[in-house]
Amino acid sequence: MISGNIDGIRKRILDELETIFEIKTPKYQIASQEITDLILRLSGETEREISVAIDRRGKVQEVTIGDSSSVSLPLLDVKERKLSGTRIIHTHPNGNPRLSALDVSALVKMKLDCIAAIGLGEEPTMVLGFLTVDEGRLAAQATQPMDIQSALSFDILDRITFNETLMKQGESISEPEERAVLVGIDTEDSLEELRELAKACNLPVADIVIQNRERPDNAFFVGSGKVREIGERLQLTRSNVVIFDDELTGTQIRNLEEQLGVKVIDRTTLILEIFARRARSREAKLQVELAQLKYRMNRLIGLGTVMSRTGGGIGTKGPGETKLEIDRRRIREKVTDLTRELTKITGVREVQRENRETNEIQKVSLVGYTNAGKSTLRNALYEISSKDSVVKEKVFEADMLFATLDTTTRAIALRDKRIITLTDTVGFVRKLPHDIIEAFKSTLEEVVFSDLLVHVIDASSDDAYKQAITVDSVLEEIGCGDKDTIIALNKVDKGLSFVVDDIRELYEGKHKIIEISAKNGKNLELILDMIMETLPRTHSAIEVLVPYSEQKLLSSIRARGTVIAEEYREDGTYVKAEVPDRDLYMYEKFLIGGNE
Ligand SMILES: Nc1nc2c(ncn2[C@@H]2O[C@H](COP(=O)(O)OP(=O)(O)OP(=O)(O)O)[C@@H](O)[C@H]2O)c(=O)[nH]1
Ligand SMILES: [Mg+2]
Structure with missing residues (x-):
């Protein structure tokens, strides 16, 4: 049986290919002269790649015909620390005998004894590829192109036995790593x-x-x-x-x-x-x-x-x-399926966003060049803010709003008990292709909807100035150039680069600038306060005494604001809370002490 793409191949050629199964190959030879001549001629006539798999006893296992770009290879049982016992000889109708990327990966993946490629042409030449062990790893090894006679007299069995000994001795043999x-x-x-x-x-x-x-x-x-x-x-x-x-x-x-x-x-x-x-x-x-x-x-x-x-x-x-x-x-x-699924998810996200919006949770996004320390900073700020056990639960609750879909966003609490969200974004890089920006709308979307950006800069890097400019231009591109921004000069524990002066000059008078170390905690409380001061205030602290007949109001305070203290008194429930400014009118009647 000839495998592969036999469409349009004449019966005479198929019959001739079939005879290959009958031809024995000497053990030491890549393929017998007869097989080699035959595939050379038939491959030339059909202009298609022909591949023959031969086992170690010299018996033909499979004959395959394909187009120049695809030949399916036999399924082989790949054993550890052993070669598969199969060699493959095949033609390259394009004339180039060198092993292609496909050939090399076939050699490695299937642990072939040997793979030979013949470049067709007036003077056909052949390259032999072997699998060997180099510094404890599998590696491919190829000969220079040889004429057919030299290739056929190459003692491949000798080489195969040698390589297999290396493999058996090998301490830890793994697939060759990419380099x-x-x-x-x-x-x-x-x-x-x-x-x-x-x-x-x-x-x-x-x-x-x-x-x-x-x-x-x-x-x-x-x-x-x-x-x-x-x-x-x-x-x-x-x-x-x-x-x-x-x-x-x-x-x-x-x-x-x-x-x-x-x-x-x-x-x-x-x-x-x-x-x-x-x-x-x-x-x-x-x-x-x-x-x-x-x-x-x-x-x-x-x-x-x-x-x-x-x-x-x-x-x-x-x-x-x-x-x-x-x-x-x-x-x-697949593209259609994915698009459909995405639309569904975007719908869910919308609902979640609305949820957050009615709760008036303000959003802060961390942006910056790759490796600037955004993720480290987000985690550090989250740690600090969740130390306070009073707000912990509230934070946790807010976190649950989106944690299921998106682990890049965390809720944190500010010192004034405001709960905000902090979103980590994918690091920006130079030459970000446009269609990728499109693909990343999901991450960048959070940036667009943010109330405040924290631009994290690796101030220890001499590239920091150029990187900051790159980030600015991407922000500009997504229409966020004018957003409130805090410039966080990070990694000050490593020492500042000389470019930091230029960066200060760039942002002076435009944005607030702060030096921090996300790693050793320097100025992290300070940056939280800076975030608190910069975010437009939308909540006010109130103290109310809610009569027991108006308990409905309590649930609205709990749902839309943050309760700081609560006490049951004779004439009603005393509550100290942060509530959204636009809700203030509801509580006016019950205010005691007066709001800030
Ligand atoms: N010395 C020092 N190293 C830091 C500091 N902050 C972050 N790093 C290190 O910088 C490296 C990058 O930090 P990440 O937080 O992963 O950076 P990122 O901005 O999230 O990077 P991307 O996700 O690639 O965009 C890590 O090895 C951090 O440990 C810092 O304040 N000082
Ligand atoms: Mg990161």
Whole structure:
């Protein structure tokens, strides 16, 4: 049985392919001369990739025919610390014998004994790839292109036995980790940031390649000399991912993957991956997944090929999904489903927001560059404010309003007993693509509806000034440029950078500025007070004596305000509380002492 895409293949060719099952291969040879000649000829005639799987005794297990971009590989039983006992020889109708990213990942994922690729052409050449162990990790190893005769006389059994011994000795053998080479035509600054982004994805960066070029190359984004240089760096550093600083087209990704033989991703894919890992609320997760799908759909030709054989790794996983079937129709269905679910969730959020609004809970959002310390600050402020057990319950109650959907928002109490919400946002980065801003409307929406922003700046970083400007321009873009803002110069425990003076100058007279350390607690009480003073006052403290005949009023105080003290007296209930200003008229009759 011939597997794969046999549509439109003539019967004569299928019959010839069928004869391959009868041909024995010597154990030491990648494939017998006869099999090699046959697939070379038939692959040339059909212009399709042909792949033959052979077991260790030299018996053919499977013959597969595909298009140039897809050949399904046999399902193999992969055992730990052992190779699978299967070798695969296949053709590359495009003439390039080098192992593609697909080939390498097939080799690793299926623990193949050997994978051989033959580049078709007048003088066909072959590359052999083996799985070996390097510094305790599985690693792929490929030969230089050889002519067919040299390749067929290569004693692969010797190599396989050797590699398998290494594997058995190996202390801890794991899948090879991803390691990246970064490429950009922009400034080193931008690449430094890309390195940070990669780090946020637990992707170590082994090397950086910079190219000064005005206009990106259509086919490869960078010039052909650079492609070679990237290839060399990959080999030298044994890296297996290339990350481009700018957006690539599907064609560029495909071309680069073909040439370099490793996975190629771009900045946007990386940012989306980080967002996917960071998204906390159900809505944000869906938004990111949607953005990932859409971004991928437009670049299917490129990423699709890699993903058809492998799963896992950056750029191939949506949040909560291990394997995505890449097929335009499927994606489109998924996009529709997600959109529907999102609409539902947005509805629920609306209700929750209304709830909060009628309760007049004021909203504060923490914004700032990635790594500025927003999340640390939010947690620290939450800790401080929930120390007071009187307000703790109220905070908890308010928290429950949205905790189920969105863990980025917490309720906290100010010193004047006002309950407010504090929302953490995803860190901003440079070159945030526009469709991502769209995808992040769910997080940024909170910013738009906020009464006050706290712009957190890593004041110990020499990049702080540039980062602050980037954040400002994104805020401007979402129409929040004029919002009340407190500038929090964070990480002062690490010492201030020389750029802090410039930052002060930038905001002087415009915003309040405060130095804090979210980590060691410096000035945190102070920033809470600053928040308290800056937030427009909408509540007043009252003292009332509510007659027992008017107990209805008590429930309204409890529901819409914050009770500070309560006492049952002879002539009614004495209550000290914070209530929304617009409710004041209801309590006028019962005021005692007078309100502040
Ligand atoms: N020394 C020092 N480190 C801090 C301080 N605040 C935060 N950090 C550290 O800075 C790093 C980033 O902090 P996060 O709170 O995750 O930063 P973030 O702004 O939420 O980052 P994103 O979520 O990526 O946008 C962490 O390693 C924190 O421990 C501080 O006041 N002093
Ligand atoms: Mg954070």
